[in-house]
Amino acid sequence: MSESHPPSTDHAGHDSPEAIKQHVKVYLLIGAALLLGTGLTVGAYYVHIASVPVTIAVALCIATVKASLVAAYFMHLISEKKMIYVLLCFTAFFFLGLMGLTVWAMQDYPVLPGK
Amino acid sequence: MDTAIPYTVEPRRETGLYNAKVGIWLFLASEVMLFGALFSSYVLLRVGNDAWPHGLLNIPIGTFNTAVLITSSITVVMAWASLKMSQFHQARLYLAATVLCSLMFLGIKSYEYRAKFIHYEVRLTDGKVMTGHAEANGHTAFLTLAKLQKMKVDKFEFHPDATHDAAHSEPLLLETSKIEQLECYGPWHHTYFAIYFTLTGLHGLHVCGGMFVFLYLLVPGVKMWQTDPRRYTNRIEIAGLFWHFVDLVWIFLFPVLYLL
Numbered sequence: 001m002s003e004s005h006p007p008s009t010d011h012a013g014h015d016s017p018e019a020i021k022q023h024v025k026v027y028l029l030i031g032a033a034l035l036l037g038t039g040l041t042v043g044a045y046y047v048h049i050a051s052v053p054v055t056i057a058v059a060l061c062i063a064t065v066k067a068s069l070v071a072a073y074f075m076h077l078i079s080e081k082k083m084i085y086v087l088l089c090f091t092a093f094f095f096l097g098l099m100g101l102t103v104w105a106m107q108d109y110p111v112l113p114g115k
Numbered sequence: 116m117d118t119a120i121p122y123t124v125e126p127r128r129e130t131g132l133y134n135a136k137v138g139i140w141l142f143l144a145s146e147v148m149l150f151g152a153l154f155s156s157y158v159l160l161r162v163g164n165d166a167w168p169h170g171l172l173n174i175p176i177g178t179f180n181t182a183v184l185i186t187s188s189i190t191v192v193m194a195w196a197s198l199k200m201s202q203f204h205q206a207r208l209y210l211a212a213t214v215l216c217s218l219m220f221l222g223i224k225s226y227e228y229r230a231k232f233i234h235y236e237v238r239l240t241d242g243k244v245m246t247g248h249a250e251a252n253g254h255t256a257f258l259t260l261a262k263l264q265k266m267k268v269d270k271f272e273f274h275p276d277a278t279h280d281a282a283h284s285e286p287l288l289l290e291t292s293k294i295e296q297l298e299c300y301g302p303w304h305h306t307y308f309a310i311y312f313t314l315t316g317l318h319g320l321h322v323c324g325g326m327f328v329f330l331y332l333l334v335p336g337v338k339m340w341q342t343d344p345r346r347y348t349n350r351i352e353i354a355g356l357f358w359h360f361v362d363l364v365w366i367f368l369f370p371v372l373y374l375l
Contacts, residue, residue: 020199027196031189038181038369042174045374059370066366074192074359081131084140091144095151102155106162 030073037066124345139353143360150364153317157310157371168307171300173227177373180223181365184322187216188362191329191355198348203340206351210333213358217326224319231300231308232256237273237289238296247275247284249297260297311372318368321361328354 041062049055072078077088121127122134130137161167194209233255236246249258251271263271268291275284298304302312332350339347 015199017200020196024193024196027189027192031185034185034188034366035182038178038185041370041374042178045174045370056375059374060367063367063370067363070188070359070363070366074188074362075356083130083132083137087137087140087144091147095147098148098151098155102158105159109163 026073030069033069034066037062037069124343124349133349135349135353136356139356143356146360150314150317153310153314154367154371157314160306160310164306168305171307172311172373173230174373176223176227177369180220180227181369183216183220183223184362184365187213187220188359190216191351191358195348195351195355198340198344198351201344207333207337210329210351214326214329214333217322217329220322221319221326224315228312229256234300235273236296236298236300236304237294239289240293240295245273245275247273249273249289257299257301258297260291260294263291263294263297314368314372318361318364321357321364325354325358325361328357 041059044055044058044062049058077084120134124133126132127134127137190209190212194206194213197203197206197209233248234246235249235258236244237249238244248255249271250273251258251263251268252266254262254266258271270288270290273287273289275287277284300308302309332347332354336350337347339350
């Protein structure tokens with residue numbers, strides 16, 4: 001196999017070999033940050049925070065930051081076309097709606113005697 | 116008549132994207148709702164359950180598996196970047212590393228599953244409840260009281276879990292007649308395990324699917340690099356988007372199932 005093929009240029013400028021070389025450093029940094037985030041999540045678990053809601057909030061906050069890094073840099077959402085953003089806005093609307101309904105449904109649990 | 120599939124490389128004027136990219140994002144949108152529905156089920160099941168178990172999964176192993184999946188995400192994006200820079204051999208190495216990471220992830224997950232299928236909760240007729248590992252006639256997995264009776268096992272070895280008082284408990288010889296219930300930590304044991312196996316099983320299927328796609332692109336599909344390198348690079352990008360989504364789902368699954 002030869003290595004002399006021309007690279008794709010669908011995002012002219014952003015996807016040039018020179019630009020990609022710069023991106024590689026960012027990818028490695030993001031990868032390191034993700035591994036560090038995993039360490040932090042586990043570290044927070046062993047710290048034993050007394051409040052359960054705070055523990056959940058800390059773990060989900062770290063997970064959200066990690067997921068945002070993956071989406072923004074590895075999935076290139078930081079510099080994507082408008083159509084993808086529109087599509088994701090619809091997805092976010094329905095996803096948040098689903099979670100909203102879930103939280104709403106939680107209010108319907110009967111209060112058992114002694115609780 | 117031209118039978119070539121349009122917009123596999125060149126962006127379509129209306130969207131500014133090649134078609135496969137629109138397709139994969141539409142697919143990922145549907146995946147968000149699929150996993151979203153399961154996460155929603157998890158929340159409702161957990162809130163509605165009085166006693167949610169903790170500490171039943173191996174955190175160091177789960178952490179290592181998370182690191183393996185994150186590493187595979189890095190290798191995928193590096194494979195794509197290498198192709199963009201026309202470094203084909205480097206890209207192949209990164210792809211091979213991705214396949215290796217996915218195999219490792221699945222292997223570790225299988226080990227974790229097996230650990231649950233050989234771990235039991237036994238309820239004795241006197242009301243005592245113990246957890247640990249059982250062995251009857253060389254069988255260690257999926258044992259039940261009905262199975263023991265069918266195998267005509269009168270007594271079987273049981274290794275209780277270590278307690279706070281004793282790091283190593285002595286193995287016991289339990290009589291089958293004095294057992295009320297014997298159940299391994301399968302999906303049927305507790306709602307927690309039902310949702311754990313459903314979520315991680317579905318995620319595992321995604322890892323499996325992604326691994327086969329990368330294997331295809333690494334071995335038979337690699338010929339495209341000679342005939343249409345830009346299209347091949349786009350294929351890696353599309354498979355990569357799927358892979359990053361799989362990684363993203365695990366980023367939430369790990370704390371939710373292992374730590375909280």
